[in-house]
Amino acid sequence: MNTVLITGATSGIGEQLTRDYISSGWTVIACGRNKDKLQELASIDTRVKPLEFDVSDDESVREAFSALPEIPQLWLFNAGSCEYIDKGEIDSPLISRVMDVNFTGVVRCVEAAQPYFKPGHRVAFVGSIASEVALTRSEAYGASKAALSYFARSYKNDIAASGVDVSLIFPGFVKTPLTDKNDFAMPMLISVEEASKRIMHGLSKNRDFIYFPRRFTWILRVIGALPYQWQAKITSGLVGSQGEQ
Template sequence: MSTVLITGATSGIGEQLVKDYSAKGWQVIACGRNQEKLAQLESLDETVHALKFDVSDKEQTQQALTTLPALPDLWIFNAGNCEYIDDGVIDSDLMSRVMEINFHGVMRCIEVVQHQFAKGMRVALVGSIASEVALTRSEAYGASKAALSYFARSYRNDIAHKGVSVSLIFPGFVKTPLTDKNDFDMPMLISVEEASKRIIEGLNRGKDYIYFPRRFTWILRVIGTLPYQWQAKITAKLVGVKENGQ
């Protein structure tokens, strides 16, 4: 039986991944902060084992991940958060909160379990297409995912000799409790079921980079090749936000 560890398992994409991998017969180590939701996931099937901890807390992360019920073949670091900057007014506490979960939280997890990485394993990091194009109000979220993207590409090179693969996942807009809070247009929004399907398919195929939905992420990747001034004008219209707050 293959084993997968999934952080951010109590909501959104992570929760759906737990359900889908369990349905496929995998042993799933579901990691999250919500004890009630973790209990619900464990009740789905005996193949699901819950670990409660907060990736923003180093001590909790170390304690939870030091002894695992099984050694994962696949590690999916998915825990994430999003807060927006309004009117260009920078809030360093807000920036820190987002970075703590989206970037440093992943680093804390990897720091604890890296000695268990072995040939044939795959490490998957859930980033965002927002890391490839600057979007309005996304100074915190986009920067955290851009940091994760750079880390993944560099880390892949440094652990390749161990036979460990690294996949970077670039979702577009996915309907989750996190995006339900958005007050702007979300082009080509997809369900968590579709997102989970695309992730699982991509990982099964051994893809290093997984983009979805294909059309939307392709459009943003093309926009990312244009001069920065053009990018700003196009993306402001694309996500339904006017320039200069007007």
């Protein structure tokens, strides 16, 4: 029997992962802010253990991790939010909000979870392929995921000797409540079921870096390997421009 802790289990990719890990016989510590949704998930199976906390609240995170129902072997830090900057109008509260969930929120969770890490555990971070290329309107979201990517890769080196593995997940566009709000065309959008399958497969093979869908993420990785000046030419208006849909 295995146990996974999933943050952001109340919606989208995290909810699908919760359902799929339960179907695969795992115990899931399902984390989120939404009490009703957590109760709904807990009603699926007694192996869903709800844990309510807000990743942007230090005290809430500390309390939750001091009351873990059991110690997971897989820690899947998935909670995230997305807000866009419009027409280059920098809005620092917006950027702080997004950073506080997607970057500092993850760091808070790792800090609270680290006393429980043991050799053989895996810590997985849900980043975004947006971290690889500077896309328009992504001054908040893209920067938060780029910070998370750097953090995860640096952390991976630092805890390797302790026997704890780190995975970094780079999804392309996935149809979830987060992307339902987007007002632009999303190339190669995949279902949440497909995303969950890709993540579970990659983690089951102990992959350190998990990219999907393959074609879209390859295209962005190739663009990301070009000189910045070329990248800027290719990406201006590629993804994120308003009114493209």
